[in-house]
Structure formats: structure tokens, C-alpha cells
Amino acid sequence: MPGVEAVELPGRLADWDCRNNRLAWLALTSDGFFGRASAARDRYGADRVALVMGTSTSCIGATEEAYRRLLPDGQFPEDLRRPIVHTPHSLGDFVRAALGLEGVAVTVATACSSSAKVFAQAERLIRLGLADAAIVGGVDSLCGSVLFGFNSLELVSPEPCRPFDRARRGISLGEAGGFALLERDGEGGPWLLGYGESSDAHHMSSPHPEGLGARLAIQDALTRAALTPDAIDYINLHGTASQRNDEVEARLVAGMFPSRTLASSTKGWTGHTLGAAGIVEAVITFLAMETGLVPGTLNAQELDPACGPQIRIRNESAEVRFAISNSFGFGGSNCSLLFGKARHE
Amino acid sequence: MSTLTAFVNGVAFWAPRLPGWQIAVPVLRGEAAAPVQPAPRPAPTLLGPTERRRAPDTVAIALEVAGRACESAGADPKQLRSIFASTHGDLAINDYMSETLARTPTLVSPIRFHNSVHNAAAGYWTIGTGCHEPYTALTAYDDTFGEGLLEALMQAACSDRAVLLVTYDIEARGPVATMVPSRGIVGAGVVVSPHAQANSLARVHWRTSRGGERTVALDCNAELVAGNAMAACLPFFETLARSERRTIRLGLSPALLLELAIDFPDAEHADEG
Numbered sequence: 001m002p003g004v005e006a007v008e009l010p011g012r013l014a015d016w017d018c019r020n021n022r023l024a025w026l027a028l029t030s031d032g033f034f035g036r037a038s039a040a041r042d043r044y045g046a047d048r049v050a051l052v053m054g055t056s057t058s059c060i061g062a063t064e065e066a067y068r069r070l071l072p073d074g075q076f077p078e079d080l081r082r083p084i085v086h087t088p089h090s091l092g093d094f095v096r097a098a099l100g101l102e103g104v105a106v107t108v109a110t111a112c113s114s115s116a117k118v119f120a121q122a123e124r125l126i127r128l129g130l131a132d133a134a135i136v137g138g139v140d141s142l143c144g145s146v147l148f149g150f151n152s153l154e155l156v157s158p159e160p161c162r163p164f165d166r167a168r169r170g171i172s173l174g175e176a177g178g179f180a181l182l183e184r185d186g187e188g189g190p191w192l193l194g195y196g197e198s199s200d201a202h203h204m205s206s207p208h209p210e211g212l213g214a215r216l217a218i219q220d221a222l223t224r225a226a227l228t229p230d231a232i233d234y235i236n237l238h239g240t241a242s243q244r245n246d247e248v249e250a251r252l253v254a255g256m257f258p259s260r261t262l263a264s265s266t267k268g269w270t271g272h273t274l275g276a277a278g279i280v281e282a283v284i285t286f287l288a289m290e291t292g293l294v295p296g297t298l299n300a301q302e303l304d305p306a307c308g309p310q311i312r313i314r315n316e317s318a319e320v321r322f323a324i325s326n327s328f329g330f331g332g333s334n335c336s337l338l339f340g341k342a343r344h345e
Numbered sequence: 346m347s348t349l350t351a352f353v354n355g356v357a358f359w360a361p362r363l364p365g366w367q368i369a370v371p372v373l374r375g376e377a378a379a380p381v382q383p384a385p386r387p388a389p390t391l392l393g394p395t396e397r398r399r400a401p402d403t404v405a406i407a408l409e410v411a412g413r414a415c416e417s418a419g420a421d422p423k424q425l426r427s428i429f430a431s432t433h434g435d436l437a438i439n440d441y442m443s444e445t446l447a448r449t450p451t452l453v454s455p456i457r458f459h460n461s462v463h464n465a466a467a468g469y470w471t472i473g474t475g476c477h478e479p480y481t482a483l484t485a486y487d488d489t490f491g492e493g494l495l496e497a498l499m500q501a502a503c504s505d506r507a508v509l510l511v512t513y514d515i516e517a518r519g520p521v522a523t524m525v526p527s528r529g530i531v532g533a534g535v536v537v538s539p540h541a542q543a544n545s546l547a548r549v550h551w552r553t554s555r556g557g558e559r560t561v562a563l564d565c566n567a568e569l570v571a572g573n574a575m576a577a578c579l580p581f582f583e584t585l586a587r588s589e590r591r592t593i594r595l596g597l598s599p600a601l602l603l604e605l606a607i608d609f610p611d612a613e614h615a616d617e618g
Contacts, residue, residue, distance in 0.1 A: 046600075047555060047600060047601055056462060056463075060439065060442075060443075063439060063443050063521055063524075064442075064443050064446050064447070066443075066520070066521075066524075067443035067444055067446070067447040067520060067521075068446075068447045070447075070520055074520055075520070075523060076520060076523060076524060081523075081524065082524075083524045083525055084486070086521055086524040086525050087432065087433050087484070087486055087525050088433065088434055088463055088484045089432075089484045089485050089486040089489070092484075092485065093486055096598060096599075101598075102555075102598065102599070102600035102601060103553075103597075103598065103600075103601055104492070104495065104553070104597050104598060104601060105485060105488075105492075105597070105598040105601075106483050106484070106485045106492040106496070107483060107484050107485065108481060108482070108483050109434070109462070109463030109464060109482050109483065109484060110463070110464040110467070110480075110481055110482050111462045111463075111464055117481055121481070121496065121499075124496075124499045124500065124503045125499065127503060128349070128499055128502055128503065129347065130495075130499070130553055144442075144446035144450055145442050145446065145453075145458070145461065148446060148450045148451065148453040148458075149442075149453055149455070149458030149459075149461070150458075151451075151453075152453045152454065152455040152458055153455045153458065153459065197479030197481075198477055198478070198479050199471040199476055199477050199478060199479060199480055200471075200472075200477075201471045201472050201474070201475050201476055201477050202472065203472065204459045204460075204465070204468050204469070204472070205459045212477065213477060216477055329464070330459060330462050330464070330468065331462060331464040331465060331467060331468025331471075331482075332468055332471060332472065333464055333467070333468070333479075333480065333481075333482075334479075
């Protein structure tokens, strides 16, 4: 993402300075979020607003840089001698400090489901009365581990990714940050009506061949929301454009949902933003609810035969009252979020 | 907020000089000396022979305490949601990845890469046990144990079921050890449930609190895990081992604590776990 390097953190946050936290700051100060989050902190009290962040690699890019610039005696260069940028909670601790929060502050790192699972953890915190509101989100930036690691697994496409295309050639790596403020009550939606979490129990880097874990997550989300599949207007799919994910997810959606449900992967626009994918795609789902513009699947030309009528290439206009966003990750960690435009009793 | 109640139905602990709960209990009670020789890392028997040899220390320790905690609770691992909490994740793989990327980035090992994710141990646990229940993997730096236990207690309360908590940190390697030092291997696990069972070890009334200091372990016990990034778990396990009715406080963030009033309704059996 251009411009991240040029971001300057306020002096009080200098200890947390690294590329991932600069991206976090860029996202935090976009769209008026910093002001809304600060107002919630002032309204509820700094210890009553929980912070739950998701990431996969957090600030490991700073550690990688230190290894490239090691001093002859094996020490880290002076400017990177800051322990907080060499540990995965760096992201959560940075956002806590940036917003002046004094409540629960935790970083979830379950690979590509991280910033979807933060919604579930925040809901539990609010339900039990441990917090009155929660700031959730996720930030992941590109670094050597991710770029060379995914290449070593031969999962990266040589061209921009084409989710659900018959001739898809793998994923495109992306980077992103996003945030949401969750409150028990509010003047308007969208509302988190349900979520489902599950484990594939199959393989570290390949999905369950029948999508068993994904099905359990979707069903759990529907059950919590007291909805059936025919109520779902739109599904933002995980749709990474990897061979296995898209085939399994396409079959699952074709078997579970009616033909009127619209479904798409938006990773053709964003790439796979890994630990940030959950929040990015939740926000895209909110935008579809707000505008009635339902995104299609950018870069897909001819759909895989596994796709049912739900998966759309072109953008469409439709009323989205209920929507699901899927995030599935390495280590078989699945999370489906179910959002409603209006509160559903 | 109001106070919630949970029961500790299973426990596991491992450190080089406290290799297993049975050994740890008399030492933490001050009734026996800790073994002088550190034990070798536990073997992850849940994995096949090849994976067992190649398993990173994080996976080996996490699978050991996860399995022992379930055994202690008499719980079927397939039925338990789980929380895996580690301060730094796999510091040895971080060192390997950072060094390889600095020298020969195209030679990064795909297996080491997928083992580098913070949820690798949780992934191997659910694969090895065939568990489709959800897991999470989290960190909160110095407050990782407190946040992990809070999430376990919350999930137990919300799901009205038993939940497995697995916490661990390993030895730091290479130059990154100067920034995030961690010595030895420490792992600890509990099964917590809203429901008591015949062999429940302890009852916990819990809430968050702003007042008070973080509880520290006795000096003689603290030195047995000193320097490990998960050392903050010790006051909780020391209290369980000593079966002493007590209120302890664990960090959740710089300004917030998890307050646990721990009692032992059936104290005469509590140290047999």
C-alpha cells in the first residue's frame, strides 16, 4: 500500500513505530473512526471499552529488518531496540495506547480468521458485562515472512487473483487495516446478529475437502441469529482464489443456500489481506447493506463448475438485509459472521 | 460487573524442573525439592513419528499440557473448545525465518512457514484429536496468561460448557532474544467449567477489577520458571497446588486486573490431581 512509510506517528507513540503500526494508524485515523472511538471511550469510561485486535504477522517486519541490519556484534540496530515491536501483541498494545484505553486489550492471531474472530470475542465481553463497548479490527502488512512463505507453499498467483474462476492460479497477497466500534445499543445498524466458529481438524494449510468446518461455522452463525439460509441476501466469501479453498467453498454454498442468495469474493480488489481479511470483508458487507450495491467477483471470467447460481461475477443492485462474511484460516480455523441491516428479534 | 463462578476440573503444568503436575504439586507446596536436572522437552505423542520429530517446541509443549489437562479433567478433547495463549509464539521459528530472509529468502522452508503462525499448536491439537470445536490463539504481551484465562472463563460462561486453556512460551533464540527474552520451556493448562464435577480441583469466583497489585509467586517457586515469558502463570498454579483459599490478581492490561477468589470446597482431595 503506497504511503504507509510516510505516515508519522505522534511522538507519544514513537516506541510502537513500525510499518504495521503505521498502517494501523492510517486506518485508525480514517473515516472519522478515531473521533468515534475516543467519544465511546469518554462516554463509557476508558476501562469499559474493550480492545480486541486481529493479525497474523503483526510487526514481524520490524524483526526481519533488524536481522537485515544487525550490527557486527550481533545486536539489533539502535533504532529497532524496542521490545514492543518484536512481539505479536504489538498491534493490540499500540491501538490501546493510541486510544488511551484501560480495559481488556488482547490480540487474536488465528491466521486468516483473526479479525473475524475478534467480533465473537467482543460479543462475549459485552454479553457478560465485562465491557460496555468494544473496538475490534485487524491490521496485517506485507513482510518477508508472508511474501516468501506463501511463495514457498506455491500458493501465489503470477497474475492478479481470479477467485472462483475455472483457470484461477492462486492467491494475491494484500495488506490492510480496519476497525469497528461495537456497542450493545445504538441508533442504527448494521448489527452483529450471529457468528460461528469451528475447526477443520484436517490439515495445517489445506481446507477440509468437504468443507466440514466451514459448514459448522456457517450453521452456528445462522443458529445464533435464529435465521435459515433462505433469509441470507448476500455472502462475502473467503474466496482466496486458491484451488482448494474456492472449490470447497463453492460446493458448500451451492449446497446450503437458495439460488436467490448472492455471493462473491472481493479479494480481486483487495488481495488476500490475511489477518485483516475479516474486518475488511465485514466492512465491505456493511457497505453493501448501506448502498444496495452488491459486489461481484473481480477478475473472474468463467466460473468454476463447482459454483452454484449464487456466485456472481458482476456487481448487482439488491437490498441486503441479512449477510454472512466467511473467513477461514491456516490451522483449520473458521469463522462466519452474520450481520443484519436492522435488529432482528 | 457482577461476579461469575467457574470450576477448575483439570490441570496440567510443565517446566524443565517441574515436568508434570504430579511433580510440581509437592514442590510448589514446599514439601519437596525440585529435581536438579532439567527434563528434556516432552514428546508430542499426539503426532505421527515424523511430525513428532519435526515438531517445534511450541507444538510439543502445547500438546503435552493440553493432553494432560484433558486427562486430569476426564474430558474428551473432541468436546472441548480451546484457547491457546502464548506471549511470543515460536521464538525459534521467528529467529529462523528472520535469519533466512536476511540471507537467502527464497530458501524459506514451507513447513517452518506454516508452523510460524501463532495458531500452529492449536491447529495440530485439533487435527490430532479430531476436534471440530472452535479454538482461538491469542497474546497480550505481559498479560497473556490473564487474557487467556479470562477468555477461557468467558467462553465457559457463554457456552455453559467446559473449555480448555493452554498457555506456553519457549526459549528465545538468536538476536531477537535480546529484545524478547524467554528462558526454558513453560506450559500450563486448565479445563474450566461452569459445572462442578466429582474431582473438581477448585472453585473460582471471578471479575475484573481496577484496584490492587498483580499477585506474585513465592520466591522459591518463582525461581523455577524465572525468565520464561509465561512465568506470570505461576501464582495461579501455585494457589491450586497449595489448596489455599486465596484471592489473586492477574494482569489483563496495564490498568485492568482479573481478580480470582479461589477456594477449595473439597480441599482434602485437591492435591491428588
